[in-house]
Amino acid sequence: MSLINITNLTFAYEGSYDNIFDNVNLQLDTDWKLGLTGRNGRGKTTFLNLLLGKYEHGGRISANVGFDYFPFPVKDAGELTQDVVNDICLDYVEWELIRELSLLKVSEDVLDRPFGSLSEGERTKVLLAALFLKEDSFLLIDEPTNHLDIEARKIVGDYLRAKRGFILVSHDRSFLDRCVDHILSINKTNIEVQRGNFSSWWANKQMQDQFEMGENDKLRKDIKRLSEASQRTSHWSDEVEKTKNGTRNSGSKVDKGYVGHKAAKMMKRSKAIEHRQQAAVDEKSKLLKNIETSESLKLSQLSYHRSRLVELEGVSIRYGEKTVCSDVGFVIEKGDRIALTGRNGSGKSSLIKLICGEPIDYTGTVRAGSQLKVSYVSQDTSHLRGNLTEYARDHGIDESLFKAILRKLDFARVQFEKEMSAFSGGQKKKVLIARSLCEQVHMLVWDEPLNFIDVISRMQIEELLLEYEPTIVFVEHDREFCDHIATKTIRL
Incomplete structure (x- = not known):
């Protein structure tokens, strides 16, 4: 050791x-x-x-x-x-x-x-x-x-x-x-x-957060009281300073030497009190510290006119001489939260792309509903360039809503003006998810959306999907997430 x-x-x-x-x-x-x-x-x-x-x-x-x-x-x-x-x-x-x-x-x-x-x-x-x-x-x-x-x-x-x-x-x-x-x-x-x-x-963290929330309520009241007292003291200092110039009783003469000496002593005392009060405010403010805020997200998904959105029957996908999956069949219905699982290389991402309408070499039958709108989150974030305002404009989404979702996912406002290529891996994935949540679609299709994303944000996304129950097909290797979210599991 x-x-x-x-x-x-x-x-x-x-x-x-x-x-x-x-x-x-x-x-x-x-x-x-x-x-x-x-x-x-x-x-x-x-x-x-x-x-x-x-x-x-x-x-x-x-x-x-x-x-x-x-x-x-x-x-x-x-x-x-x-x-x-x-x-x-x-x-x-x-x-x-x-x-x-x-x-x-x-x-x-x-x-x-x-x-x-x-x-x-x-x-x-x-x-x-x-x-x-x-x-x-x-x-x-x-x-x-x-x-x-x-x-x-x-x-x-x-x-x-x-x-x-x-x-x-x-x-x-x-x-x-x-x-x-x-x-x-x-x-x-x-x-x-x-x-x-x-x-x-995490259990200890939640208990500590509950305790700190109670303490923070008391601290905020103390800070407000001390701030108000500091303001009163500052006002008193100003009034004392005015007496030195005879401005409190206009028209009367005062002994400026005596008053100046008295005013200086009172000024020194009031400034000392004000300094102590402000120091107390600063010290108490530091105690408002480690509670992790995780506000609820919101989702508004378009309603589709049919209960069945997509159907796959006898689907096999090949890349050259290699077959990645064969004879796959399942149905995606309104409200389904489907987890595609299986070993790496079993064809999960290929099926995701096929469902999204991308050109994939396959045999079998894929039936997608007419005018079906899908929002796709890919594994890859390397294409992210420019700032968030440009990204929102390029994707035709509401910029205010987009940035509000990112704020709830713990984005600092200073990030909004930064170049996205400089974001961390987790921040880039949050950009893709926030964009997807802003899009007016009938179905979400997410391919490993949680890579690099912190635990608290994962829990926020879980809560969102459980509350609003959107139709979603996803690939994710976080066992907890899959166990909590999936209503159906397709194992390849």
Whole structure:
């Protein structure tokens, strides 16, 4: 066991007026399995990069271990997987690598294949196996579950549960519960560590929020009272100052020397009182801190004139010589919330595109209702460019509603003028979801909408779908989300 000591850590990006971290003090045990959580844009990846020494910062970070980051950057995906592993860990015993791959349910023959030919899940598992071969290394694991199917998440979660010494960024509640024993949370005003898994942390968080809400009501009353007292004191100071110039009783002469001396003493006293009152206001305002607001979202979906929207019968999809799915058949009816599940590569995204009317090479029958309007959220966010105002205009949606939804999803107003390409992964996905919620359509079709999106925003989206019960077909590997939302499950 060794410790990571973080003392007075302060950091802001160049050109920014606000610190992301301000005098943070933490002590972390390198035996802990830490889940790092916090809303999008709070600085989770930045925190990992600070541990890696990538940025200059105030304060001090000291540790007796080295840090390694997942995902490891692979410069040439055409390299054999064995060579990629050698780049990560130069000094390892081959049987140990085979053991790690076996624990992750990966065949050792992947080592003789180009890394780029591996599936997303295989790449994730190989990189984790290679990084855990390194001795005296504390792993910083940044969102390993993106694009992993539900079964792969279970395997990776069980693998990590048997390890020790890492910080894991993930927004998948089930995954965190499976493999962490401490939660490191980046809150509105601080960072704190709590023992337990995500569920225990969330239960404590809700109790703490309830307590703080009660305290905040008292504090707001105190702040109002102190502010009013400060204003009265300031007014009194002004009145005292006027006596020095004989303005209180116009036309009468006053002893300016005496009055000036008296006024100076009273002025000094009143300013001291005013300063103490303002300091009390500032101090109490700081206590209004870590409650996470998550206002309800709203959805207005067009009503379709028929109960049946889409029907697939005997559908098979091929890419060249490869069949990705075959003999698929199901019906989408008004009010259905259908989860498409299955292993990566089983054809889920291809079916999603087919339902949306994209040109896909298929056999079988697809019947879509006439004049059916669909809103599609893709996995890919790389196309996002420009600012939010331009994006709303280009997609013909109400800009005020669009930005109001983003505000509820924890977008700061300062983000509204920024270039979207500079947004975090989670912020980009929120842009796509907010746009989809603004569109006047009969059906939502979402392909892995929750990648990179923080836990609280996931819960908001769940509540929205449960309250308004729109027709939706979705692919999502967050088990909790699927269990809560789906009225039907189609397994490929």
